[in-house]
Amino acid sequence: MGSKIITFVLGGREVEVMVKPMTTLQAVLRYQLGYTAVKEGCRQGGCGSCTVLVEGEPMMSCLLPVEDVAGMHVTTLEAITPADGLDRVQQAFLEHGAFQCGYCTPGMIVVSKALLGHNPRPTRQEIVDAFAGNICRCTGYEPIIAAVEGAARASASKAAQPG
């Protein structure tokens, strides 16, 4: 059997790709579409560096044949980055030094966005739970947790501002 054309919505834009059977979403994003914020730390579902949102929910793109997201909305870090500057979560990662080598960072930020989307004021425990599938070898996690707490506070104070 040959290749198929699969259509899905990537960061709000419909894309069409021709793929061999069972090509992973990760491979399509990185090697066909050039979305290299989707990282490739293990391809075992174990590091979280390839995390993307499928219909708003975090998933490991290395374990997902692209056929399974046909017609769905996929969001990568590229789509989280606003045209003008940085998202609040990205800003918080900068301010808290929540990365060193930067390789786990895209996955961490995608998960943070998903978490804050579901739960704008997460407890420390909820943050820790959300990151259980994302491995960082450099920072000791503490600055990452602080960044998410910081982003949540920033959102709350912005929401509290009149007008």
Next chain:
Amino acid sequence: MSPALNVVGRSVPRSDGIGHVTGRTQFATDHSFPGMLHLKIVRSPVHHARIRRIDLSEAERVPGFVCALTHADVPHNVYTILGLIGVEPEEEFVLAEDRARYKGEPIAAIVAESEEAALDAVARVKLDLEELPAVFDVEEALKPGAPIVTHWGNNTFMYEGHPCRRVRFGDVEEAFARADHIVEGVYNTKPIEQAPIETTGCIAVPEANGRYTVYTNTQAVYFSLDNTSIILQIPGNRLHFVGGTVGGGFGGKVDVIVEPLATLAAMKTNRPVKYAYSRSEEMQVSSTRSAWRIYVKDGVMRDGRIIARKVTSYADSGAYSRQTPYALTKHAANASGPYAIPNVSIDAYCVYTNRVPSSAMRGFGITMASFALEVQMDKIAEVAGLDPWSIRFINAYRDGDIKPHRKVVEDATLIETMQAAAALVGQDLPAEFRAMTSARRSEGGA
């Protein structure tokens, strides 16, 4: 007084920060090129074997198979990564010849149109192996009759005629004889993986001008370039290495494993070739931090002064030594710890076993010495009837002291650091330790 500084000493934002939080930072294998081929390795399934035959016939029939490389294709197949700084002998096989010395040792490389095809072809290579007895323990490897791992006939790295890196300072035996207490310990540590989140990898790309550009996540671009040049026997000016952005290193990316074969495959196929470790390769066949066994014997006086220390250390280098001989030298230079000990004897062995080679890792030669010595210090404290803080203050080195390797101590601040830690945790120190400094003993640093 030095002039005021403008930017040194300030927590300025990281210059790569925006790239990292937006994912725009380009890591080595984020590049991809039209027509790029994929290289995967056929590895030894056993710890030690004679290789009788490599049968590629079935692999060659896999759709997408492009070529295979064996040792015969590698111009200078036996190398030593530290050969660049004069370390001998050449010992590691880029691709195994008649013998595989560890489980996971590369025997052949398969180049294919896709990663899937390369993996498929690798699975179809038939190896005819005669399994040989293997040795996995550093002291077992040194016993007479142990399986010999190296190709020159013994299981230790030789340091200018000695089977270990030696340090001799004073007379430990005389000091042991007059010591009030002898404190002995043996410390064992298991191998550790650097485990960077980005696996080791590179892409070698043939350029229009006959050169090869290699995008790599090596920690040391020239080290990798120079070793590649030696292994492939091509002038360094035909190689252009591009790197600098590494998704975690911790010493795991100081070896030169992927670049020579990827470049060789690019030369052979005239196409871009990617060779990146899978996670299981990174975990199971990439270099580790050595396992260590460290024997420590200290002679201690009633007042807590350590007057003699004898250390015998064995680092499990695995089948090839890579950076480990250098780690032993660093270890030997520091196995007395940050203490002033007048009589010291150190023997540090780099031992070959049928294990995955060990190499560099964060804390190279020191991390496990610090573990052994600092646990030993607590034992000494107990024997001498002192608390852990006192034993360290009493023995702390000062500027002007002579280390066992004969270097005069210049930057000692152990005492000040311990005082700061005590203050941080609310540990009361006796006045004599509060007043102590690392200044030269002759300058009142009593």
Next chain:
Amino acid sequence: MAKLRGTGMSAVNYPTGMNLGGDPSQALIHATTSGSFVVSLSATDLGQGLRTVIGQIAAEALGVRMEDVVIDTADTDTGPHDMGTFASRATHRVGNAVMAAAQEAREALLDVAEDELEAARSDLEFDGQGNILVRGAPDRSLKVADIAAAAQFKYGKTIAGRGVYMKPRSPVDPETGAMDPDSTEAHACTVAEVEVDTETGEVTVLSIRSAYEVGRQINPALVKGQIVGGAWMGMSHALYETTAPYYPDPDHNPKDFSEYLMPGAYEMPEIDCVVLEYPSSNGPYGVKGVGEMTANAPIPAIVNAIYHATGLRIDELPVTPELILRGLDAKERAASVASAADTTATTGS
């Protein structure tokens, strides 16, 4: 179920710089006509922040703003030779090379500035904001960018500098081990608190508090990042990690992140640190280096804390829960044998 708490400490030195020397690093700096300084190197950024720290050193040494410095590194067609980023050598070696290159580039700038500002060299100073001033004459200043442009278009001169740093290769005396095995020594003292579950053998690290002395900190936030991340890695080495869980038996070597054990965010203890600065004599601005050493002191501190909590001397890493349980079992057996012996002795007397 008992949970036992204990505190342990350790104090360590760390020799920085590739130990036996003979490991040169070069830097080349040139000014563009827009006033940027391109610093060409071949060091790598592993995440420790090399580009940032070297950018700070270059800006400081050149007397310009951080944003006027471009770090171009690890391209062997443009970068001069460098041994690599390992052995806590990068900031030390490359930083020194950059300072030397910056000095030469400054001199070249001053050559032109003397003419452009009609002032003696000894009266010129950099304000660190991208300007050269005539001391005592605030109205007489020029932008570095204008001087760089003038050098190119008016004088036909390059604004460039070359730098290299090499600690000469030190031989080792094979008999005595006499050698020069470091460039400078940094220090750390760590206090760890643990809690041990005597039923499961689990060790929970409650806190890791440390003092570090690392010479001059180029960027304190990055230093702190190394200390926090290193504390995590030290705890991981102490209690979790290995590729050979049954060493020397080579079997059951982990293949993925679930089998290769490392603590997660949940396991992170409270981390606290203070940093002392005793500038070294030979590092750039007194740097010693901090990247490698931060995982070291936590390991023995944790192991010593386990002893304090349980009375078990552990001499093996990683300290698995099984190791603790077997140790506690042996201790209990020894105690019961001892008490049986006591009973016998008492009865016998």
Next chain:
Amino acid sequence: MTVLEYLVPRSLPEAIGLLERHGPELLVMAGGTVAMPLINEGISLPERVMSLRSAGLTSIEQRGDVLSIGAAATLTQLVAQDGVALLSEAARNTASWSIRNMGTVGGNLFTPPPGGDVAVALLALDARVRLSGPHGERVLPLADFYTGFMTNALAADELLVEIYVPTAVGETAFIKFGRKHANTPAVVTVAIALQRRDGRISAARIALGAAGPHPIRAARAEAAIVGSALESGVIERAADTAAGECRPFRDAIATEWYRRRMVGVFVRRALEKVVEQEQDDVGEGE
């Protein structure tokens, strides 16, 4: 062989038809969290793979006193359901958020130990599984589904399509003990469901994970406590018996010795948790 075909049936009959057509060489996959890593690494080289993700097997519904769980329902769905607390807890303690969004309840039954934490809970709940093939359907107790390490009662042409869990479960407790607190393989997993009448245990199911070739029941421990009150001596007896009868193994995470010891500790702690929950309930009632 590079995968030639990835089949994504839209209904159960279509899936069964495809399985019949392609035979046992067809790799059946649901969430992909176990199969995909093996395929990515070239350890598994299937020619044809069928995904059950879109075959209409994803619902979780309460029907009377039975919770019906589609085999392709995700672990995230299982966390969210409020019919059986033990299942939510087991699912919450499995893997990570992303993996729970992908991994399925059915897939968890095929995950070799030390994985398969949800399966341990299902075993304690006396779940039954519905198997469907071209010649009809059958329903088996989960306890009869497992036949050995990575082997089961599924015929070559059958699919596991649904899991039935009685909702009247009595008192339950779940503990997963790993070397870390989250997203980690089990040293041991314990799930317990008890019924008590007049202060005495009338029925007990103690299920263990990572303590045998597949999730197992500690039948002798169960027998040892039925008829007794749930008090410390009885709890100790259950723990000791379970530790004696389990069949643990050594892997990268733990030795057989350590696992056996932890079976004892965590069977006891799980039973103590039941007691504590009862006291909490009493406390709340006052």
